[in-house]
Every structure is written in C-alpha cells, then in structure tokens.
Amino acid sequence: MIAALTQLLVFQLLGEAVARWLALPVPGPVLGMLFLFLALTMRGGPGHELQATSQNLLQHLSLLFVPAGVGIMVHFHRVADEWLPLLLSLVISTAATLIVTALAMKLLMPTKAASGEAP
Amino acid sequence: MTPPISEIWVYLSASPLLGLTITLLAYQGAFWLYRHSGMNPLANPVLIAVTILVLLLTLTATRYETYFAGAQFVHFLLGPATVALAIPLYTQFRRVRSLLLPVFAGLVAGSLTAALSAIAVARLFGASLPTQLSLAPKSVTTPIAMGIAERIGGIPSLTAVLVIITGILGAVGARYIFDAMRIRDPAIRGFAIGVASHGIGTARAFQVGEQAGAFAALAMGLNGALTALLLPLVLGSLA
Numbered sequence: 001m002i003a004a005l006t007q008l009l010v011f012q013l014l015g016e017a018v019a020r021w022l023a024l025p026v027p028g029p030v031l032g033m034l035f036l037f038l039a040l041t042m043r044g045g046p047g048h049e050l051q052a053t054s055q056n057l058l059q060h061l062s063l064l065f066v067p068a069g070v071g072i073m074v075h076f077h078r079v080a081d082e083w084l085p086l087l088l089s090l091v092i093s094t095a096a097t098l099i100v101t102a103l104a105m106k107l108l109m110p111t112k113a114a115s116g117e118a119p
Numbered sequence: 120m121t122p123p124i125s126e127i128w129v130y131l132s133a134s135p136l137l138g139l140t141i142t143l144l145a146y147q148g149a150f151w152l153y154r155h156s157g158m159n160p161l162a163n164p165v166l167i168a169v170t171i172l173v174l175l176l177t178l179t180a181t182r183y184e185t186y187f188a189g190a191q192f193v194h195f196l197l198g199p200a201t202v203a204l205a206i207p208l209y210t211q212f213r214r215v216r217s218l219l220l221p222v223f224a225g226l227v228a229g230s231l232t233a234a235l236s237a238i239a240v241a242r243l244f245g246a247s248l249p250t251q252l253s254l255a256p257k258s259v260t261t262p263i264a265m266g267i268a269e270r271i272g273g274i275p276s277l278t279a280v281l282v283i284i285t286g287i288l289g290a291v292g293a294r295y296i297f298d299a300m301r302i303r304d305p306a307i308r309g310f311a312i313g314v315a316s317h318g319i320g321t322a323r324a325f326q327v328g329e330q331a332g333a334f335a336a337l338a339m340g341l342n343g344a345l346t347a348l349l350l351p352l353v354l355g356s357l358a
Contacts, residue, residue: 008199015202025347027262029201030340036205046206054203057196058332061322062165063146064197067190068261069169069283073176074183078277085244089254090281093237094288097258097315098296101229101338105221105307 004053011036132181138189145171158326160294165319166287197318204321204336211333218306225307226338229314230345233258234353253277255354256346257285260317263343271354282317289316290323305331313338 015032018024024031040046046054072079079086131137149167156162176186187194208215215222237254246254253273256264261282268278293312302308309331312320317339325332 005199008202011202011205012198025263025266026344027201027260029198030260030263030343032198032202033205033208033336033340036202037208040205040209041212045209051206054206057200057203058207058322058325060146060150061200061325062163062319063143063150063168064193064200065165065283065286065319065322066142066146066168066172067187067194068197068279069165069287070172070176070186070190071183072169072280072283073173075276075280078274079280082246082250085241085246086250086254086281088244089237089241089246090257090285090288092240093233093254093257094285094315095292095296096236097229097233098289098293098311099300100232101225101311101314102297102300102302102307104228105218105225105310106302106304108221108224109304109307110217 001049001053004047004050007050008032008036008054011039128179132179132185135189135192138186139192140189141172141175141186142168142190142193145175160291160323163287163291163323165322166291169283201318204333204340207325207329207333208336211330214306214330215334215337221307222310222334222337222341225310226314226341226345229311229338230258230342230349231353233315233342234346234350248272249274250277252354254281255350257281258289258315258317259343259346260339263347267347267350270351283319286316286319289320293320293323306334309334310338314342317342 011032012029013032014035015030016028019026019028019031145168146164148171149164152167153159153162153164172186175181176183234255237257238251241251241254249272252271253268255271255273256267256278259267259282261279264278264282265275267273268275289312293308293315297303297308297311305328309324312324312331313335321332321335321339324335
C-alpha cells in the first residue's frame with residue numbers, strides 16, 4: 001500500500017510541477033493522471049499493489065468530497081439571496097447536460113453496443 | 120476530580136483528531152444507509168454525510184476552519200485519488216479507443232450545454248450577471264471551475280458551492296434520466312455523468328461499475344480541460 005501511495009504521490013507531484021511550469025489551465029492531479037496513464041501504457045499495466053490500492057481509494061471516492069462539501073456552510077449566504085434562479089439553473093442545466101451528452105454519444109455509437117452495469 | 124464536559128469539548132474541538140474522526144464517522148453512517156438502500160442514488164453518501172456534519176457543526180457552533188484542520192487529511196487524498204483514475208482508464212482503454220467519435224461528440228455537446236444552459240436559465244429567472252458567470256463552470260471539477268470563474272468575472276467561492284451541488288444533483292438524478300431515455304450502455308451513462316457532474320458523479324459511477332467509472336473519469340478530465348480552454352472564448356464572442 002505504501003509503495004502504491006508513493007507512486008501516486010510522485011505522479012501528482014510531477015503533474016503539479018509541469019502544470020506550474022507550463023502555466024497550464026489543468027490542475028496538477030489531472031496531469032498526474034495523464035502521466036500515470038502513459039507510464040502504464042509503456043509498462044504494460046499496473047502492478048498488483050497499485051491496482052489494489054487504487055481500487056480501494058476509488059471505491060470510497062465520495063468520502064474525499066465530504067470536507068469540501070461541508071464548506072457549503074461558510075458560503076451559504078451567497079446562495080441565499082438568489083436561491084430560486086440558482087436552484088432552477090442547477091437542476092435544469094444538470095439534467096440538460098446529462099441528456100444532451102448521452103444523446104450525442106448514442107447517435108454516433110457504433111451499432112453493436114455493449115450492455116451491462118448501469119449507474 | 121474530572122473536568123466539566125464543556126472543558127473536554129473545548130480541548131477536543133481544538134485538535135485535528137475530532138474533525139477527522141467525525142468526518143469518517145459521518146461517512147460510515149452515510150455509507151451504511153446507502154448500502155442498505157441497495158445503493159439507491161437518492162441516498163447519496165456525500166449528501167447525507169455533508170448534511171450530518173453541517174448540522175453537527177452548526178449546533179455546536181464550531182467554525183468550519185476548526186473542522187477543516189482535521190478534515191484536511193481526507194481532503195488531501197483527492198489528489199492521489201485523481202491520479203489513481205489512470206488505472207481504470209488504462210484497463211478500459213480498448214473500449215475508449217473504439218468509441219473516440221461518440222466520446223468527442225458527447226464531450227463538446229455536453230460541455231457547451233452545461234455552461235450555456237446554466238447561464239440561460241439563470242438569466243431567464245433574473246439572476247445577476249456575476250451570479251450567471253459563477254454558474255457557467257459548475258460542471259467542472261472544483262479547482263478548474265474556480266480558476267475559470269475568476270477569469271470570466273464570476274465569484275470563485277460561489278462557484279465552489281455550485282460545483283458541489285451540481286455534483287450531488289447529477290449523482291442523485293442521473294439514473295432516472297438514463298432509465299427514462301432507455302440508455303443502458305455503461306460507457307454512455309458513465310461519460311455523461313462525468314461531463315455533467317465531475318468527481319462526485321464519477322464517485323457514484325465507480326460504485327456502480329468499473330466501466331462506467333472509467334468513462335466518468337475520462338469525461339471529468341476532458342471536460343475540465345475543454346471548458347477551461349473554450350468557455351472564456353465562447354463568452355468573449357457572445358459579449
């Protein structure tokens with residue numbers, strides 16, 4: 001687990017450094033993901049430990065959003081003034097985005113579509 | 120002689136241990152409910168845990184900063200977890216490569232819809248201009264969204280709140296929309312949830328399956344980059 005976490009942190013650090021250095025609009029961890037992906041392609045896949053650790057981490061990805069989510073309490077007054085247009089905008093726009101994205105993909109899908117799990 | 124309970128509370132609430140522990144406890148409780156509901160999206164664990172913690176902190180008059188001193192250890196793991204998304208992406212890459220055209224079309228259509236429909240609805244219902252601009256990057260992961268808000272004239276801290284709410288809305292509602300549209304392909308369901316509701320949607324997708332999760336992660340990364348590049352240009356040409 002420690003070796004896997006170290007690898008993930010090294011790639012994150014690499015991502016942060018390159019994002020800063022080239023002043024890219026993408027956050028360091030997203031670049032780190034890209035670098036790790038390239039490394040995996042060259043290496044022919046993740047080792048057993050990296051696979052297991054990342055699976056654990058991603059199973060509970062929702063936990064990691066909790067501290068930032070609680071931050072809503074500090075900025076709630078910003079939302080309070082215009083809550084109705086904000087709520088309508090968020091609900092309608094999120095639904096519209098899901099629908100448009102899914103439709104655009106479905107239209108261009110190759111004919112033999114796979115099926116299986118469904119979120 | 121034992122000290123009064125209020126003194127113990129003052130001591131504990133000043134240490135990071137408490138913020139960290141209540142975060143994990145609230146999440147364990149929320150996840151228990153989620154699992155026992157059969158992973159029903161309405162019982163979203165982020166939504167439940169955040170609600171419990173906000174109530175707890177408000178009732179005990181604890182400041183967010185005090186809480187975050189402990190919770191930051193969990194927050195920190197978002198970085199390595201984002202990097203770890205490379206692994207499911209690698210595992211699912213054969214399918215991703217075979218779907219380059221639908222992925223590209225979904226990305227561009229979804230990214231523009233997310234920003235422009237948010238602005239349009241807010242404008243229709245009379246939101247102020249800074250509020251409209253703060254809404255525009257709401258489907259993008261928080262650090263990118265705040266950067267975009269700053270650049271286009273929105274309020275970054277308002278955007279941060281809107282991003283979280285968007286994530287929860289997508290994670291809660293996506294299943295019902297896809298079912299109504301009769302869309303079953305996990306690649307489409309995952310990718311759309313990633314475009315619309317970034318990491319929180321991706322977390323939901325991973326709980327359902329690896330293929331949906333991998334496509335959600337891909338969508339989150341691509342949409343972040345595309346929105347950062349495209350949105351300032353699109354808004355510039357509209358203004």
